[in-house]
Amino acid sequence: MVTLGDYLMVSGVLFAIGFAGVMLRRNVIIILMSLELMLNAANLSLVAFSRFRVGLNGLPNYNAQVFVFFIITVAAAEVAVGLAILVALYRARQTTDIKDISSLKF
Amino acid sequence: MSPFLFWIFALLTVIFGAAVVINRNPVASALSLVVSFLGLAALFMSLNAYFIGIIQVLVYAGAVMVLFLFIIMLLDLRAERGRQINWLASAGGLAVTLILLCQIFSVVGHFEIARKAFPPLPGSTTDDVRNIGAALFKNYNLPFQVVAVLVLVATIGVVLLSKREPR
Numbered sequence: 001m002v003t004l005g006d007y008l009m010v011s012g013v014l015f016a017i018g019f020a021g022v023m024l025r026r027n028v029i030i031i032l033m034s035l036e037l038m039l040n041a042a043n044l045s046l047v048a049f050s051r052f053r054v055g056l057n058g059l060p061n062y063n064a065q066v067f068v069f070f071i072i073t074v075a076a077a078e079v080a081v082g083l084a085i086l087v088a089l090y091r092a093r094q095t096t097d098i099k100d101i102s103s104l105k106f
Numbered sequence: 107m108s109p110f111l112f113w114i115f116a117l118l119t120v121i122f123g124a125a126v127v128i129n130r131n132p133v134a135s136a137l138s139l140v141v142s143f144l145g146l147a148a149l150f151m152s153l154n155a156y157f158i159g160i161i162q163v164l165v166y167a168g169a170v171m172v173l174f175l176f177i178i179m180l181l182d183l184r185a186e187r188g189r190q191i192n193w194l195a196s197a198g199g200l201a202v203t204l205i206l207l208c209q210i211f212s213v214v215g216h217f218e219i220a221r222k223a224f225p226p227l228p229g230s231t232t233d234d235v236r237n238i239g240a241a242l243f244k245n246y247n248l249p250f251q252v253v254a255v256l257v258l259v260a261t262i263g264v265v266l267l268s269k270r271e272p273r
Contacts, residue, residue, distance in 0.1 A: 002112045005220035010116045010149070012210035014123050016203055021127040023199030029132055029178060033139050036170065037123050040146055043158075051153040051224055058229030060154060062241045068158050069238065070246075072165055073253050077260035079170050083177045084267040090181050091270075 007048035015041035028089075028096045032082050039075045043068045112152060119145035132183045136174045143167045154231040157238055 014037060021034025050064035090096060118141065125138035143166045150159035214220055231237075242250055 001223050002109050003221055003223055005214050005217065006112065006116070007149070007153070008214045008217070008220055009211070010120065012207065012214060013120050014146075016207040016210065017120070017123045017127060019206055020199065020203040023203060024196055025127060027132060027183070029174065029183065030126070030135055033126055033135060033174065036139070036166070037126065037142070040143065040162075040166070043162075044146060044149060047150050047153050047155045047158055050155065051227075054225045054227055058227065059231065059234075059237060060227065062234070062237050063245070065155055065158055065234070065238055066241050066246050068155075069161065069242070070249060070253055072158075072161055074256065076165055076170055077257050079173060080264050081260050081267070083173055084264040086177065087180070088267050096181065096183060 004048055004052050008045055011041045011045040011048070014038075014044065026098050028086055028098060028101075029083075031098070032079065032086075036075065036079065039071060043071055046071075112149070115145045115148040115152070118142070119149065132178045133175070136171060136178060139174070140167050140171050143171070154227060155234065156231065157235045 018034040018037030018041060021037065022031050025031055025034065046064045046068050050061045050068075053061040053064075055061055086096060089101065093101065095101065122138045122142040122145065126135045126142065129135045129138060143162060147159040147162040147167070150156075150162055
């Protein structure tokens with residue numbers, strides 16, 4: 001029997017993996033991929049809650065799925081802008097390593 | 107969905123998600139991310155969210171990953187050479203991640219409702235495109251238009267960002 005908790009655990013582990021990627025990796029493009037992993041972990045728990053809340057009409061709660069739809073749209077726009085910034089950065093500095101891009105570091 | 111299939115796809119998602127972080131070669135990371143997203147799409151379909159699962163395959167495993175691979179190959183990124191690792195910073199990052207993981211597990215473990223199985227679904231969800239579309243245009247019409255403006259702004263921003271400045 002698969003419970004809601006199992007899906008939430010998988011979602012939490014996936015989020016932690018994405019978080020570890022942001023904390024540990026130095027390549028900006030891998031950091032962007034880890035951000036995508038974290039967004040998708042949030043999507044998984046939203047869809048699991050949507051299936052868990054079956055309404056009176058016998059259908060899942062579609063509000064959460066609309067929310068996931070918005071998250072996917074915004075994430076796609078975010079990736080496009082992030083990669084454009086990365087290309088502009090590479091043009092200026094010839095690097096994608098965050099150790100070489102520390103002008104704004106406190 | 108049978109528990110066997112659920113655990114297969116959950117393990118696929120988590121293992122290839124970890125491979126994204128562990129691989130040193132960016133192309134291998136991107137391809138691992140594709141497999142992880144496909145496993146996630148299967149998990150969405152196991153929750154009767156067919157539209158979201160298909161969107162996941164089309165948008166993430168298709169468009170976003172092509173964008174990532176295109177940029178990796180355009181910039182000609184190679185595997186990172188063995189530069190010295192800042193062990194203190196890495197240990198700190200791992201510790202914060204482990205604390206986060208323990209926190210998530212304790213919250214989910216103490217969540218009483220989460221131990222129940224999913225309730226049965228009497229209605230048919232095979233036409234959930236229609237249901238999501240109705241919710242989108244009836245209840246969420248204004249957010250939908252705001253997202254449309256956001257995508258337009260992102261398009262203009264990307265064009266401006268990637269334009270070469272005249273010298």
